[in-house]
Amino acid sequence: MNDSIFNVNQQNSSVDAKIVAGLERIGEVFRTLLWQQSRMTGLSPIQIQVLLFLAFHEPAKCRIGYLAEEFNLTKPTISDAVKVLVQKELLVRVVDPFDSRSHSLQLTTAGQEIVEQTGSFANGISQLIGKMDGRQKTVLYESLFTLIYGLHQHGLIAVQRMCKTCVHYQYDGQIHYCGxxxxxxEADLLRLDCPEHTHA
Ligand code: SF4
Structure with missing residues (x-):
């Protein structure tokens, strides 16, 4: 396993491996911060993530199938999480007026209160990024954007609402443009999660 990025000798001789190791650490920080919210609210991390997603996305995306793809989980796993949230009266199911077999999920007032309470769990990371200079932030964002697009192309991130996968995105080799x-x-105006995104 000499080529493992977890092999410190390999890691220290490769900037690629060090970047992956760095991303893993940042992922761990996210998990830790989310678990803190989990202990405070009595909800599981995925239940909190579902509530946060529903709070900030349109009803058409607030469905079990879409959530399963968004979080790379099976529909039964998401259904279980939603069932608990409904039992705790944090969510209600709203029947589609055009198809009674279909429904979307909507936050209750108590669900919105949990969103208020938990929604800023990652703000500490944002504040640290805020201390970087503008050029550093742009380079970091461009790099993350490229990496996320690459992971999407390799099927490792299922759902994307980013410019590069949007029908309105244009690029002439120099300038990115929204039709x-x-x-x-500009690089820092490219979006990762755009409400107007339409899959190309
Ligand atoms: S609609 Fe949104 S995602 Fe699509 S190109 Fe424009 S800004 Fe990007």
Whole structure:
């Protein structure tokens, strides 16, 4: 296993491996912060993530199938999480007026209160990023954007609502452009989660 990025000798001789190791540590910070919220609310991390997703996305995306793809989980796993949230009266199921077999999920007032309580769990990371200078942030964001797009292309991230996968995205080799909003997209204006995204 000499080529494992977890082999410290290999890691220290390769910037690629060090970047992956760094991303793993950041992922651990996210998990730790989420678990803190979990202990405070009595909800599991995925239940909190579902509530946060529902709070900030349109009803068409607030369905079991979409959530399963979004979080790379099976539909039964998401269904179990949703069942508990409904039992705790944090969510309600709303029947689709055009298809009574289909329903979307909506936060109750108590669900919104949990979102208020937990929604800033990652703000400490954002504050640290805020201390970087503008150029550093742009380079970091461009790199993350490219990496996330690559992971999506390799099937490791299922759902994407980013510019590069959008029908309105144009690129002439120099300038990124949004055909819907009719604006050039400077690197830091490219979006990772766009409400107007339409899959290309
Ligand atoms: S609609 Fe949104 S995702 Fe699509 S290109 Fe424009 S800004 Fe990007």
């Amino acid at each position: 819907l909003l009719k604006i050039p997209l």
